[in-house]
Amino acid sequence: MTAIEELRHSPDQLRTRIAAELERARDRSRRLTDIDHDELVRQHSPLMSPLVWDYAHIGSQEELWLVRDVGGREPVRPDIDDIYDAFRTKRADRPSLPLLSPAEARRYVREVRDKALDVLDRTPLTGRRLVEAGFAFGMIVQHEQQHVETMFATHQLRVGAPVLDAPAPPSGSAPDRPEVHVPGGMFLMGTDLEPWALDNERPAHAVGVEPYWIDTDPVTNAQYAAFIDAGGYDNPDWWTADGWAYKNTAGLVAPQFWDEGARTRFGHVEPIPPDEPVQHVCWYEADAYARWAGKRLPTEAEWEMAARFDPETGRSRRFPWGDDDPRPEHANLGGTYLQPAPVGAYPEGTSPLGVRGLMGDVWEWTSSDFTPYPGFAMFPYPEYSEVFFGPEYKVLRGGSWAADPTAVRATFRNWDYPIRRQIFAGFRCARDV
Numbered sequence: 001m002t003a004i005e006e007l008r009h010s011p012d013q014l015r016t017r018i019a020a021e022l023e024r025a026r027d028r029s030r031r032l033t034d035i036d037h038d039e040l041v042r043q044h045s046p047l048m049s050p051l052v053w054d055y056a057h058i059g060s061q062e063e064l065w066l067v068r069d070v071g072g073r074e075p076v077r078p079d080i081d082d083i084y085d086a087f088r089t090k091r092a093d094r095p096s097l098p099l100l101s102p103a104e105a106r107r108y109v110r111e112v113r114d115k116a117l118d119v120l121d122r123t124p125l126t127g128r129r130l131v132e133a134g135f136a137f138g139m140i141v142q143h144e145q146q147h148v149e150t151m152f153a154t155h156q157l158r159v160g161a162p163v164l165d166a167p168a169p170p171s172g173s174a175p176d177r178p179e180v181h182v183p184g185g186m187f188l189m190g191t192d193l194e195p196w197a198l199d200n201e202r203p204a205h206a207v208g209v210e211p212y213w214i215d216t217d218p219v220t221n222a223q224y225a226a227f228i229d230a231g232g233y234d235n236p237d238w239w240t241a242d243g244w245a246y247k248n249t250a251g252l253v254a255p256q257f258w259d260e261g262a263r264t265r266f267g268h269v270e271p272i273p274p275d276e277p278v279q280h281v282c283w284y285e286a287d288a289y290a291r292w293a294g295k296r297l298p299t300e301a302e303w304e305m306a307a308r309f310d311p312e313t314g315r316s317r318r319f320p321w322g323d324d325d326p327r328p329e330h331a332n333l334g335g336t337y338l339q340p341a342p343v344g345a346y347p348e349g350t351s352p353l354g355v356r357g358l359m360g361d362v363w364e365w366t367s368s369d370f371t372p373y374p375g376f377a378m379f380p381y382p383e384y385s386e387v388f389f390g391p392e393y394k395v396l397r398g399g400s401w402a403a404d405p406t407a408v409r410a411t412f413r414n415w416d417y418p419i420r421r422q423i424f425a426g427f428r429c430a431r432d433v
C-alpha cells in the first residue's frame with residue numbers, strides 16, 4: 001500500500017498531507033519567480049513562456065480543477081481563462097498576450113490557493129473518482145511541480161548574471177560492471193494502485209520482454225565527449241535520416257550549453273564534470289550515440305522492467321528501491337543541487353537487478369513512441385495525455401534532478417519531440433543478448 005493509499009483511511013491526515021504538498025510546491029515556484037520584474041516578464045527563449053505566464057497558469061489550472069470543478073465555486077477570474085490555456089496560444093506567442101503583471105499574478109495565485117484550501121477542508125475525499133484519495137489535488141500538486149521544472153529550464157536558457165545557486169552534489173562511484181543482464185520474461189507494467197498516477201500510466205498490464213543488456217548507469221559527459229572526439233557528429237552512419245537532417249539544420253556539434261570544453265549552467269561557466277550523466281541532448285543525439293557505441297536506446301518496457309522488476313518476488317515495485325516514497329538518499333530529485341550528481345552517488349536507489357540512477361539526475365530518452373497502454377481510458381481530460389499520443393513524441397523516463405518526488409514514479413511517463421534539448425534529458429543504452 002502506498003503512503004497516500006494508507007491515508008485514504010484517515011481523511012484528516014490525507015488533507016494534512018495534501019495541504020503540505022501544495023505548500024511545498026508553492027515554495028518551489030515562488031523561489032523561481034522571486035526575481036526582478038523584467039526577468040519575469042521577458043521571454044528568455046521562444047521555446048519557453050515568460051516566467052510570469054507559468055506562475056499565473058499554475059493558479060489558473062488550480063482554479064479550474066479545485067475551485068470550480070471539485071469545489072463547485074464561482075470562478076475567480078473567468079476573464080483570463082483563455083490567456084492561460086496552454087492549448088490556445090503557443091509559447092512563442094505568449095509574451096504578446098495581456099498577461100497579469102507579476103504583482104497581479106502573485107495576488108491571483110494566492111487568492112486561488114486560499115479558496116482551494118477551503119475546498120480541501122470541506123470536500124469528502126471519496127465517492128467521486130476525481131477526488132478519490134485526493135486525486136485532483138494530487139494532479140494539481142504534480143502540475144505545479146512540473147511547471148517548476150519547466151521554469152528551471154527557462155532559468156537555464158536565461159542569459160545574464162546568475163540568480164540561482166546550490167551546494168555541490170554528493171560524490172559518485174564507479175560501477176562494478178558497465179552493463180546489467182536482464183533475463184526478460186513477463187512483468188507488470190504501469191499501475192492500477194498508485195492513487196495519484198495519471199491516465200497514461202494506467203492500467204497495469206503484463207508485458208513480455210526478451211532478454212537484454214542495459215547500462216548500469218546513464219551515459220556520462222566523458223563517454224559522450226568520446227563520441228564527439230571520434231567524429232560522431234560528422235558521420236552519417238550513426239544517425240537516422242531525420243536525425244542527420246536535423247543535426248545539420250540546427251548546427252549541432254555538442255550538447256546544448258557546451259562550448260570549448262566548458263559548460264554554462266544557470267549563468268555559471270564551469271568545467272564539464274566527466275562522471276555526471278550527460279544532459280541537454282535531443283533524442284536524435286542519444287540515438288546516434290547508442291548506434292556509435294554498438295547499442296541502442298532501451299524501449300520503455302525495458303526501462304521500466306530494469307527499474308521495477310524484483311526477480312525474487314516477481315513483483316513490480318513503485319520505485320527501484322522499493323515501495324517507499326523517495327527520500328534524499330534514494331535519488332537526486334527536487335532541484336537541490338541544480339545539476340545531476342556523478343553516477344553511483346545514490347547506491348540506495350539501485351534497482352533489484354542492479355541498475356543505478358534510474359530516478360532523478362536526468363530524464364532518460366527511450367526508443368518508444370508515446371502511445372496508450374492496452375485498456376487506456378482518458379481521465380480526467382483529453383488534453384492531459386490523449387491528444388499527444390502518436391509517433392511524433394518520444395517517451396522519457398525516470399525524472400531529472402529538477403523533478404519533484406511527487407511528480408516522478410517508476411511508472412511515470414514524460415514525452416517530448418525528438419529535437420528537444422532544453423529539457424534535463426540524457427539517456428542510457430541497451431542491447432540485445
Ligand SMILES: [Fe+2]
Pocket residue numbers: 057061086143147
Ligand atoms: Fe500546464
